[in-house]
Amino acid sequence: MKNTALTEVHESLGAKMVPFAGYNMPVSYEGVNAEHDVVRSGVGVFDVSHMGEFLVSGENALSLLQWVCSNDVSKINVGGAQYNCFPNDKGGIVDDLIVYRIKEDQYMLVVNASNIDKDWAWLETQNTLKSFNAELRNISEGHSLLAIQGPKAIEAMQSLTEVDLAGIKFYTFEVAPFAGIENVIISATGYTGSGGFEIYCKNEDAAQLWENVFKAGANWGIKPIGLAARDTLRLEMGYCLYGNDIDDSTSPLEAGLGWVTKFTKDFVNSEDLKAQKEQGLKQRLVGFELTERGIPRQGYDIVDADSNKIGHVTSGTMGPSVNKGIGMGYVDTAFAKAESKIFIQIRKNLVPATVVKTPFYKG
Template sequence: MKSTALTKIHESLGAKMVPFAGYNMPVSYEGINLEHETVRNGVGVFDVSHMGEFLAIGEKALDLLQKVCSNDISKIQIGGAQYNCLPNLEGGIVDDLIVYRIREHEYLLVVNASNIEKDWDWISSHNDLGVELKNISDNFSLLAIQGPKAIEAMQSLTETDLSAIKFYNFEVAPFAGIDHVIISATGYTGSGGFEIYCHNEFAEQLWAKVFEAGKDFGIKPIGLAARDTLRLEMGYCLYGNDINDSTSPIEAGLGWITKFSKDFINSEALKAEKETGAARKLVGFELLERGIPRHDYEIVDVNDVVIGIVTSGTMSPSLSKGIGLGYVKTEHSKPDTDLFIKVRNKNIKAKVVKLPFYKG
């Protein structure tokens, strides 16, 4: 079991620790609902140092990333970031990731913790262009400082104008007394904020300074359980649940990051799927009766015929109702379509809704 540079701090704060993607990670501190509301209304901090980081360097780096990524990497400016996925050869997804353009010929890829080795092997196997690849995952720590008060709470830690960093852009600048920190206006909560990358040796200093700066703003540490409820309220996909090696980006609603203006791995098959239409689609649904949908629960129609499967589900802290994502046959995917979720052999009525669930 791996630890992050901040594991001892989480344990000292009384966090409930769980194994996650091979790491010992904090799942909660004071309770999911309280932590969830802290991020929605104030500012909270996640240790997401378990995420993987790769560098792609060289004149052919763009060509390699255009080949392995679904989105159009050429659109990323220096100081910009882009959400992406790595298509496989069977129509599914190797992983979803964020690509940062650091310099003219240098890119940072941030991948899911559970897929670090798999992604590294996949990208390396397609690197016939002499691109220098570096796996720096074990060297960096990452804090996600999320919530509507994040800018105000963190501004004292840097001379960079945090309010000027646009969504999916970043600055490399001094932060919390540490030089060359990546300050990225990204996150997976839908409530704004930043992700801060630094070398492991500065992680404890960063954590201490962040909490000192945020103390007047009610800043709190947040665990992975609230991260999951926050992302689900936004309808964001979680790899391993909502997307995986056998789900296509088209049926997963990720057509917007699948650009056919260029060739990439399996692009012809995905283009054909987009043109003919996917047989199933990932939809958001909310329960109309009491109950909590869970991963792998069956979705049925009024005649109790199975039409799909739940991929993610929870009791929404913000909406106080059961919500979920799931794949259903395309004819059942329109908003306001009635569905039933099979919860402990009881069919709970639900309806398809437009995402996100949480409108802010």
């Protein structure tokens, strides 16, 4: 089990630690609902240093990324970021990721912790197979990442940098001093729906970063937040979680990721995905709200009014901000339209639900 540079800090704060994606991670400190509410109304800090970071450089860096990524990487300016996915050659998804353009010919890929080794092997294989010969560096082990999230994040952190934090627009970033540390990446690609930004630094600077962030945020009631609240926050926004809502077997089109699947270029398995789009999808990932009491959970069956199975739940919870059972799941296309009536099999009960457009939380 790997530790982040801040594991001892979390333990000293009384965090409940659990194994997650090969790392010893804080799942909660004072309780999921309380931590969730801190991010929705104030400012909270997640240690997400388990995430992976790869550097892709050189004159063929863009060509490699155009091939392995479904989105059009050429549209990213220096200082910009883009949500993306790696399609595999079987119709599924290797991983979803964020691509940062650091320099004209250098990109940083931020990938899911559970997929670091798999993604790295995939990237290396494609780089060699297609003779791109881009320069690849896996810098995951040496870097830490804090996500400072919530509507008070900007004013709470402004004293730590000369960069105008309010000026960092969604999916852009700055490289600048922050909290007394040089060459920090300050980005705004949040996963909670409540604003804020992410700070990338080297492991040796993580303790200083954490300490200074909490000193600066003291007057705003800043608190550490665990992964359990991160999950409820992202689910209220309808954001996919790899391993739940998308995986090696789920089509990016069926997962609602058509908006990052650009057929204006060739990429891995693009012809098959284009054919799938033209022929029509058999199932789709939808959001749903329970209309009676209950909590949907991953793996529960979704059925129609006649108890015929029409899909399955991929993520579910009691949404703390919306105060109702919410979830996402794949259903037959006929039931994918908003307002469709479905039922969630919760043990022996069929609990009625309605398909809705996400996000569940409107902010």
